[in-house]
Amino acid sequence: xxxxxxxxxxxxxxxxxxxxxxxxxxxxxxxxxxxxxxxxxxxxxxxxxxxxxxxxxxxxxxxxxxxxxxxxxxxxxxxxxxxxxxxxxxxxxxxxxxxxxxxxxxxxxxxxxxxxxxxxxxxxxxxxxxxxxxxxxxxxxxxxxxxxxxxxxxxxxxx
Numbered sequence: 001x002x003x004x005x006x007x008x009x010x011x012x013x014x015x016x017x018x019x020x021x022x023x024x025x026x027x028x029x030x031x032x033x034x035x036x037x038x039x040x041x042x043x044x045x046x047x048x049x050x051x052x053x054x055x056x057x058x059x060x061x062x063x064x065x066x067x068x069x070x071x072x073x074x075x076x077x078x079x080x081x082x083x084x085x086x087x088x089x090x091x092x093x094x095x096x097x098x099x100x101x102x103x104x105x106x107x108x109x110x111x112x113x114x115x116x117x118x119x120x121x122x123x124x125x126x127x128x129x130x131x132x133x134x135x136x137x138x139x140x141x142x143x144x145x146x147x148x149x150x151x152x153x154x155x156x157x158x159x
Contacts, residue, residue: 010074013051014098015041017069021052023060039065039092041073044100053090063095070100 019040027033037060043049053075055063065071074094079086 011077012072012074013041013043013049014072015043015048015051015070016100017065017067017071018042018050020065020067035060041071044070051090053092055092055095059092059095063092065095070098072096072098 017039021038021040024036024038025034035057037055038052039055040050040052043051051073053073055065072095073092075090075092077088077090079088081087
């Protein structure tokens with residue numbers, strides 16, 4: 001399941017690279033050299049979010065991101081505990097540069113709809129419940145009344 005195309009629920013974000021942080025380098029306990037590049041994007045949505053993600057080793061050079069690039073990032077999120085504190089890593093496994101004009105914004109489900117103004121029955125949202133409401137004074141299946149003005153004596157509950 002670690003291949004790029006077989007991830008069960010990929011997390012995807014589109015946005016503009018706003019910051020390229022310095023590459024960190026080191027050597028693991030096993031003696032292997034490693035490199036980690038961190039990048040910050042700002043999502044292109046109604047409520048923009050900033051996301052800092054990491055790219056490891058040779059993928060840093062493979063993707064070659066620069067500030068201002070509009071990208072689609074597929075990433076994994078993983079948290080781990082160390083000394084009763086939690087740390088979260090956002091690691092990209094696929095980054096692709098995208099033409100910003102081709103990136104379709106999320107459709108607004110309320111676009112072109114008139115706002116509801118209280119008391120305006122013509123523009124009131126339809127809930128589908130109005131036709132099911134019983135008339136005042138009608139009996140329910142248990143012999144009680146649906147009349148809201150009847151008071152506490154309208155129901156026959158023993159408590």
